[in-house]
Amino acid sequence: xxxxxxxxxxxxxxxxxxxxxxxxxxxxxxxxxxxxxxxxxxxxxxxxxxxxxxxxxxxxxxxxxxxxxxx
Numbered sequence: 755x756x757x758x759x760x761x762x763x764x765x766x767x768x769x770x771x772x773x774x775x776x777x778x779x780x781x782x783x784x785x786x787x788x789x790x791x792x793x794x795x796x797x798x799x800x801x802x803x804x805x806x807x808x809x810x811x812x813x814x815x816x817x818x819x820x821x822x823x824x825x
Contacts, residue, residue, distance in 0.1 A: 779803050 767790050775782040780802050787795040 769788040771784075771786040771788075773784040775784075780800060782798060782800045784798045785795065786793060
């Protein structure tokens with residue numbers, strides 16, 4: 755089927771990189787999607803780690819999102 759050929763062609767050219775950084779008081783995730791040499795998406799997400807006496811939540815209002823691509 756022709757769509758399988760198209761999917762194989764795309765799969766051979768797309769690269770997804772995910773980096774996880776953890777230091778004692780923060781967690782950061784960087785996601786980069788490339789198609790051949792072109793960067794389609796580059797995002798960095800950062801969260802602070804809650805104190806031991808507070809419930810563990812990494813999602814919510816405390817989460818910060820910053821785009822790595824310059825406009």
